Amino acid sequence: MNRTVFVNGEYLPETEAKISIFDRGFLMADAVYEVTSVLDSKLIDFDGHALRLKRSLDELQMAEPCTKEELLEIHRKLVEKNGIEEGLVYLQVTRGSDGDRDFVFPPADTKPTLVLFTQNKPGLADSPAARKGAKVISIDDIRWGRRDIKTTQLLYPSLGKMMAKAAGCDDAWMIEDGHVTEGTSNNAYFVKGGKIVTRPLSNEILHGITRKAVLRMAAEAQMEVEERLFTIDEAKEADEAFTTSASAFVMPVIEIDGVQLGDGSPGPIAKRLREIYLDESRKAAI
Template sequence: MSSWVWLNEDYCPADQAWVSVFDRGFLFADGVYEVTAVVNGELLDFHAHMQRLQRSCRALELAFPWAVETLQQIHETLVARNQLHEGSVYLQITRGNPGKRDFHYPDVSVPPTLVVFTQSHNILQDARVERGLSVVTCPDIRWQRCDIKTVSLLAASMAKMAAQAQGADDAVFVTDGLITEASSANCFMVTPGGKLVTRALSQAILPGITRAAILEICQQHHLEIETRAFSPQEACGAREVFITSATTFVMPVTRLDGNLIGDGRPGPVAISLRNAYLSRFGAGLQRDANTFE
């Protein structure tokens, strides 16, 4: 974890970074967040994350009084101060501390709370890429604005714990018999005919930054893309399934509810897309697969 944290107006030691119990992030989960990956000490897709952060704030009528350049400087300074080579930077904005608990939004004079910290973890050489994830399905009990990246993550935590209890790595949410997304990632599949399928953007899923980058890469390589929902049953019959997120990049799924996906090994499309995404930032390749066929 961070040795140094940004809290509101300055850097401070992590053990001195305290937020009031009256902060609406604590009392109402009234806040948004972003996680930016760091590889070789460099921020990945930072400006895209900031664009989504601003969108989330607008959706919640949450003040955003900072220049993106200021936030970038804070991120880069924390990466340097904490000597972060590989991992992530977490940013959270809440509606602040009005000094009381009240369902109504406080007056605009109450400043928002800004917290930024870093975490060091291995995201390039992830052993799960070599074996693929085992995932299970679970009902999607989240609120109906999943397109806003709020700090209300209890349903996602419950899904991950349910998966762990079943000996799986992660969970995918299902509504009306169709997969929405994973507990903290977007979902893709490759059909037996080689078409790439992912759910269209809506209030049911988060507009993933990595998802958008992967779709751009697919277009550059002339992969056929279809944006629609698909069922767990269709996913079980797919050639490949994978998920995308800021810190897992592209992660193959090789087992769904106990059923093998394809031949039960990470597929070439997922590995190639992961390599293509990382090559944008000069990062090392995972395995030697580099084909979209």
């Protein structure tokens, strides 16, 4: 594969893409990112991702690299140039490079680095993993306190994924002060007696774009939703569970810490929400 990628105003073959070794994203994870799904060669919930990107940049006092309209054009061109029908567009903005390493921010007029690339994911919507359901383990949440900012500080979530793989599972749910925060790359939910329970928004979790859409669609479908703190033991006693993310949409969870949920297959509410989300998102895609 030789994808066309975007780096600081240029569309380039991936083999020719370069950034400075002094870029603060490389040296300090001083960067934010977004991942937008592509279905039928169209972007899913682009406006939501663009709005969250601006919030992340503002929270870190980082300059916007371009306008929302320019970002949309870049996304569309990359989808076209790489022939993406189902897949992802990854976007990353860093504070840029001042030509050396320093803990102090570079001058305010330092140009931010903007990088985008695509990932081709045939069958993204009709995922075998979603039909089977995911198994998760619980781990301590030792991340920094501003998880609402979508930064590239992803070492611990990566380690969490590997802990799950070592345990023969698919993902990990993180626990802080006795309560579930979220998955390594997704928001977490359980269902009991027909009620969907998920943690409320705060600095402790990512304000998921897919989360927002799914909760809205659940309400429109007359499903009961409760946003509150919950323990891993509550989740283990649930009828079913699931996660949401831009790259996996609604993913049913069938096992937590070795405890089977329901009959061990994806639950009806998770399956229905996935159907609704995919249908409505395709209609609204741009």
